[in-house]
Amino acid sequence: MKPVVRVENVSYAYDGGSQGQVEALLDVSLEIWPGEFVAIIGHNGSGKSTLAKHMNALLLPTRGDVYVLGMNTRDESLLWDIRQTVGMVFQNPDNQIVATIVEEDVAFGPENLGVPPDEMRRRVDEALALVDMTGYEKSAPHMLSGGQKQRVAIAGVIAMRPRCIVLDEPTAMLDPVGRSEVLRTVRHLASNEGIAIVHITHFMSEAVYADRVIVMEEGRVALSGTPREVFSQPATLRKLDLDVPQVTELAAQLRAAGVALPRYPLTVEEMADDIGTLLGRGPCSSEPQNR
Amino acid sequence: MKEGVGMDFANAAVGQYMPGDSFMHRLDPRTKMLTSLGVVIGLFVVSEPWAYALLALPIMLGIMVSQVPLKLITRSLRPLTFIMVLTFALHLFMDPGEAIFSIGRITATYEGLRLGLITVVRLALLIMATSIVTLTTSPIALTDGLERLLKPFARLGLPAHELAMMMTIALRFIPTLLEETDKIMKAQMARGADFESGNIAKRARAMVPILVPLFVSAFRRADELAVAMEARCYRGGEGRTRLRELAFSGADVAVLVVVGAYTVAVAVAL
Amino acid sequence: MARQALTDVNLSIDEGDLVAIIGKTGSGKSTLVQHFNGLLKPDSGRVLVDGQDIWGKGVALRDIRRKVGLVFQYPEHQLFEETVALDIAFAPKNLGLSDAQVDDAVREAMRIVDLDYEEFADRSPFELSGGQKRRVAIAGVIAMCPKVLILDEPTAGMDPRGREDVLGEIQALHEKHGYTIVLVSHSMEDVARFAKRLVVMEAGKVVMDGDPREVFRHRQELIDIGLGVPQITDLMAELARRGYGFSTGAITVEEAREILLPPLLAASIESTGSAGPDPCEGRCGHGLR
Numbered sequence: 104m105k106p107v108v109r110v111e112n113v114s115y116a117y118d119g120g121s122q123g124q125v126e127a128l129l130d131v132s133l134e135i136w137p138g139e140f141v142a143i144i145g146h147n148g149s150g151k152s153t154l155a156k157h158m159n160a161l162l163l164p165t166r167g168d169v170y171v172l173g174m175n176t177r178d179e180s181l182l183w184d185i186r187q188t189v190g191m192v193f194q195n196p197d198n199q200i201v202a203t204i205v206e207e208d209v210a211f212g213p214e215n216l217g218v219p220p221d222e223m224r225r226r227v228d229e230a231l232a233l234v235d236m237t238g239y240e241k242s243a244p245h246m247l248s249g250g251q252k253q254r255v256a257i258a259g260v261i262a263m264r265p266r267c268i269v270l271d272e273p274t275a276m277l278d279p280v281g282r283s284e285v286l287r288t289v290r291h292l293a294s295n296e297g298i299a300i301v302h303i304t305h306f307m308s309e310a311v312y313a314d315r316v317i318v319m320e321e322g323r324v325a326l327s328g329t330p331r332e333v334f335s336q337p338a339t340l341r342k343l344d345l346d347v348p349q350v351t352e353l354a355a356q357l358r359a360a361g362v363a364l365p366r367y368p369l370t371v372e373e374m375a376d377d378i379g380t381l382l383g384r385g386p387c388s389s390e391p392q393n394r
Numbered sequence: 395m396k397e398g399v400g401m402d403f404a405n406a407a408v409g410q411y412m413p414g415d416s417f418m419h420r421l422d423p424r425t426k427m428l429t430s431l432g433v434v435i436g437l438f439v440v441s442e443p444w445a446y447a448l449l450a451l452p453i454m455l456g457i458m459v460s461q462v463p464l465k466l467i468t469r470s471l472r473p474l475t476f477i478m479v480l481t482f483a484l485h486l487f488m489d490p491g492e493a494i495f496s497i498g499r500i501t502a503t504y505e506g507l508r509l510g511l512i513t514v515v516r517l518a519l520l521i522m523a524t525s526i527v528t529l530t531t532s533p534i535a536l537t538d539g540l541e542r543l544l545k546p547f548a549r550l551g552l553p554a555h556e557l558a559m560m561m562t563i564a565l566r567f568i569p570t571l572l573e574e575t576d577k578i579m580k581a582q583m584a585r586g587a588d589f590e591s592g593n594i595a596k597r598a599r600a601m602v603p604i605l606v607p608l609f610v611s612a613f614r615r616a617d618e619l620a621v622a623m624e625a626r627c628y629r630g631g632e633g634r635t636r637l638r639e640l641a642f643s644g645a646d647v648a649v650l651v652v653v654g655a656y657t658v659a660v661a662v663a664l
Numbered sequence: 665m666a667r668q669a670l671t672d673v674n675l676s677i678d679e680g681d682l683v684a685i686i687g688k689t690g691s692g693k694s695t696l697v698q699h700f701n702g703l704l705k706p707d708s709g710r711v712l713v714d715g716q717d718i719w720g721k722g723v724a725l726r727d728i729r730r731k732v733g734l735v736f737q738y739p740e741h742q743l744f745e746e747t748v749a750l751d752i753a754f755a756p757k758n759l760g761l762s763d764a765q766v767d768d769a770v771r772e773a774m775r776i777v778d779l780d781y782e783e784f785a786d787r788s789p790f791e792l793s794g795g796q797k798r799r800v801a802i803a804g805v806i807a808m809c810p811k812v813l814i815l816d817e818p819t820a821g822m823d824p825r826g827r828e829d830v831l832g833e834i835q836a837l838h839e840k841h842g843y844t845i846v847l848v849s850h851s852m853e854d855v856a857r858f859a860k861r862l863v864v865m866e867a868g869k870v871v872m873d874g875d876p877r878e879v880f881r882h883r884q885e886l887i888d889i890g891l892g893v894p895q896i897t898d899l900m901a902e903l904a905r906r907g908y909g910f911s912t913g914a915i916t917v918e919e920a921r922e923i924l925l926p927p928l929l930a931a932s933i934e935s936t937g938s939a940g941p942d943p944c945e946g947r948c949g950h951g952l953r
Contacts, residue, residue, distance in 0.1 A: 121791070147794070147823045159625055183627050191625040198618035203534050203566045210637035212626040217633045227637065245569040248689060259626065276821050278689045278850045280890050305823040308895075344825035349853065349895040353917050353924075360925055363932035371895060375902045378924070381931050382908060574741075580703050581742040584734040585804060586726055586758030603754065606744035610790065 105173060106134035107267045107299045108158050108189060113167035115153055115322075127153040129322040130167070135267060135301055140293035142302045142310035142330075145319035146344045151303050154319065155271045158301065159189040172266065187216060190260035194272040196252035197244070205247075205255050206231070206240040212263040223262075230258035233296070234288050250281025254288055261292070267299035268292065274306065286312075307334070308348050311369040318343065335367040350374040410466065411532050417645070418460035418530045423539030425646040426531055429653045430523045436657040437516050437523075443508075446515050448660045452653050453519055456526045470525040471518060478514045485510030537561045542640055548631075555631025563619070571612065578607050669695045670706070670868045677812070677846060682838050684847040684855035684876075687865035688890035693848050694737075696865065697814045700846070701725075701732040730759055733810030737817040739801030740794065748774075748792075748800050749785040755808045773807035776841060777833060795826050799833075806837075813837060814846040819854060831857065856880070856894045856915040864891070880915050896920045 110133050119125035128150050135141055135158075145151040156162040157169045160176040169176040171185045190212075193199050202208035209227045218226065231237050234254040244252060253273050260268055270289065274282040290312055293300045302313060310316050316333040318326035320343050326333050334340070337347045337355040347355075351367050354374060358364050363381065368374040413419075418426070429452075436449050457467055491505025531539070541558035548554045579589065582603045589600050670692050677683055687693040698704040699711050702718050702725040711718050718728045736742065745751035749770050756769040774781050777799040784792075789800050798818075805813070818834065819827040835858055837843045849855050855862060855876065862879040864872035866889040872879050880886070880893045883901050887893075893901075893915075900912040900920060910927070914920040 146825050161621060161625060183629065186625060186627050191622075193618065193622055193625075195618055197570055198615045199622040201563060201566065201619065201623060203562060207534060207637060211623075211628070214634050214636060215627040215629065217635050220635060220637060220639055223635065223637050243569070244566065245573070256622075263626065279852075279892060280688055344823075346824040349917050350899055353896065353899070353920050356917065356921050357925060357928060360921075360929065361932060362925065362928045364928075371899045371902050374899055375906060378903060378908065378928065379906060381928060383931070577736065578742055580698065581734075581736045581739065582754075583703060584701055584729055584736070585755035586729055586808070587754075588726070588758070603742075603744045607742050610744075611741060 104137060106136050106170075107172060108135040108301075109170040110134070110154070110157065111168050111170070113154075113157060113164040113169060115150075115157070115162060116165050127322055128157075128164070131322070131324055132167075133317060133324065133327075135299050137266065137299055138293075138297045140290075140300045140302070140312070140314045141317065142304060142313035142315070143317045143319060144304055144307065144310050144345060145325075146305060149319040149343075150322040151319045152271050153322075155191070155269050155301065155303050158267070158269050159191050160185050161191070183216075187263055188265055189267045189269060190263055190265035192253065192256050192260055192268065192270045192273050194275050196249045196256065196276065199256045199259075200244045200252060203243060204240070205236070205242050205244065208244065208255060209258045209262050212259050216263060226262040226264070227258075230262040231255075233261055233292070234258045235284075248281060249277040250284035253277065253281065253285050257285075257288060257292075261296075261298075265298065267301065269301040269303070271303045272305070273302075274304065274309065282306075282309075305345070307340075307346055307351075311348065318345070330369055331367065334369055337367065410470070410529055412462060412466070412529050413532070414461060414530065416459060416461040416530065418456060418462075418526065420645070421530075421649060422640055422642055422646045423527075423531045423535040424543055424640065425642070425649055426527045427536075427539055427543065429649060430527050432654055432657045433523050434520050436661045437519055439661045441512070443512070445660055446512070446519065449657065450519055452656060453523050453526070457522070460526055460530045462526070462529045466529060467522050467525050471521055474517065474521060478517055481517070482510040482514050485513060533565045534562070537565070538636070538638075538640055555634070559631075567612075567615065570615075571608070574611060575604065575608055578604050668868060670699075673709075673868075673870055675863065675870060675873070677844065679811070679844050680842070681861060682845045682847070682859055683861045683863060684849055684859035685863045685865060686849055686852070686855060686891060688850060690867075691865040691889075692868040693865045694816055695868075697734065697816060697846060697848055700812070700814060701729045701734050703734070726759065730755075730808045731810055732812045732814065733805040733808055734814045735802050735805050735816065735818065737820050739804075740789075740797035742804075743789040743797060743801060746788060747786050748779070748789050749781075751789050751800060752803045752807050755804055759808060769807040769809065770803075773803040776806055776837070777803045779803065795822070795829065798822075798830070802833075810843075812844040812846065814848070816848040817850070818847070819849075819851065827854070850891065852880075852886075852892050852897075853894045856897075864889075866890075877913055877915055881912070 110131055113128055113131045114126070115128040116124050116126045131150075131154060143151045143154065153162065157164060157176065158171070160169075160182055163177055171188050174181045174185050176185055200208050201211050206227050209230055210223055213223045213226055227240075228237070231240065234257050236251065236254050236258060239247070239251070239255070244255070247255065257268070257270075273289075274285050277285065286309055289300060289302060292298055302309065304310060311330045311334070313330055316326075316328065316330050317324055318333060318340070325343060326336065326339065334347055334351050337351055340347055348369060350371055350373070351369060354364050354367050354377070364377050365380070366377065368377055433449060433452060437446070440446065440449070457464065486502050486506040487500045489503055489506035489509055491503035494502045494504055494507065496502070528536070537558045540561070541554055544552060544554035544557065583589070587600060587603055589597065592600070673696060685693045685696065695704065699706055700713075702711070705719060713728055713731060716723060718725065743751050745754065752770045752773055753766050756766040761769065770785075771781055774784065779796070779799055784796070789797060792800065815834065818830050822830065831854060834845060834847065838845045847855065847859065859876055862872065862874065862876045863870055864879060864886070871889070872882065880897045883893050883897060896917055896919070897915050900910060900914050900923075903910050904912050910923055914923055
């Protein structure tokens, strides 16, 4: 099995004007496998967005190479194949929507690929169904909420049938309702459609659902592992200016004070289970079980 | 408390499209654009008063068939009332000819009356003919139609696809930018800015705190949009297919032929 | 097309308050605060600032806007001047202050938002980072020396570090500099930290108004109207649901720790060591073990 995206010893520097040369990425290597759900987290300036833009050849590395299904992103003749394979959704819901009505925007990608009209109709309808926006085909974008706009943007990428979708901070400009709509969509895509998902975010609570979490800092990979492995180091994360879910933080503080919690819980359920176990009560029943 | 001003302007800006299912609505946008263009050209070619009456006929028929309330058509004339009155007055008093009456040194003439009336009627019919098109054709259909009509000229170097894409994007962002203007205005007002009082020069200067942020924002949007379009494999018009392809129906052909022939006949005969 | 954005809202904000107005998008919270400084006029009812009807005779809206400063969401989008100092000076100049007074106001405002005058005053606002731009924009409103500072979603679009910085500054504005603060937000965890009073809006009406602890007690109602509660509050509610007998008042991590530490520490000492075998013996469906 080939990785969908392979980042090989990539470094990226650019001219930052008054700041001189900015080294945004320093010798980064990683792989994204088919169907994987990877979260890349880090504060602003850590290099996570820069890394994302390398995956569909929006940026080319200064050193090293990026391969999409074996295609080197430096190869200009393969540019469109690469971008059809790795789709991207951006942070600003408004500045990705091109057309005056939803279905036209979702069709934009397939139109660029020369997909025949019948097939296109089917793809548009399927994509909108996947993001739960069926019924909004003729809606105007400015009448939609932020979460709805982002879902339309995601549909527009899905309609191109990519093998991987990179979402660059898709929820940063949304309210909680919009964030949960987008997250629900992303999780659904990850588990049901076999598309690899790369979710760039600075919200820890979103990263807990990924298969793998990569933490970026100063252009390098600082931590990598399953969500539990990564969030089991709340002190390190705090030093990296990242927050952790409140329950994880609480568990860390309790453990530091001597409480024998077995692990770092990522969700309310897990924390409640662990507390229950500790108190000698079954983690799922509300009746105390005497030991 | 009313909703944002953005929507009202947006509707006005895009020609007050009124969704519907009339015969006129269902015609191909190209048919509507070409026939109204033909009638408008006819209006400028003829000079006999009877000709105007005859050309008004297809326009009236068009209004009836579009099921658009006459009120809306006349409303589109309202902004031009001043120009029409002024033009009429200028012709009436400035054109040489046989005098009707005089006020001091200014003389009204029959020639002026005739020319004034012709000009005003011409203008009114022109507005009504084009209003039928914009009231019954959605902005997307208009841009699609225009793109198809201009496509043959692409071979001669006219960037038909690019023009259509620019129009679409502009239409898409009008409401968004209007909302943003509103927001910027309010933010500056919250800092004590005054856009209402003062002479023309002062008020023009007062626009700077709105225009600069708006332009900066518009450029930023354009930049981000371009990146998003490239990420979705946009590379110009080559090889692009369309979700909805325009196709002429029998009705379209019939309307084009009938109205076309009628207009030519009137223009030639009169 | 007219739409009812606010219905029969009654609210008063006292000097020295730190109030958070929360509600989902479309609840009317932004519309409401734009009435406080006269940017919007109510169809019925009155808005009183310092006891004065702001739409009454002889009241200059400019004076009201000086007293009630409003910082919009993404305020960096309103920057327009050639230099930082000039942009911050916009408001004091509009208020008719003398050049010397304007200069003082600018320097003071920059000091309050922690922007070094020497370093930033002559730079173009457009070459600053996002966080710095936002501080310039906030300084632009503070330069009016308002009594009340309204901030609409001040942490919008920021990463955790940026959020910390902004919230810290707002707290300093309130505690150190004595501003009355009105915070419009949809982040429960942000407001739980230091708001003294929570006003919850839904569909143009005020549905709750009181101490954050009280408000978060109505967890289900908040969820129903599209808001939530801090994750900690969710946790305490879940523990209560399971009958573990802890008080549910915690809305921050610190408070939860106070409540949970003694009993859990005691339980840890008792249990001498490992977590033991899974009491559910695998019957539980949940848990990402």
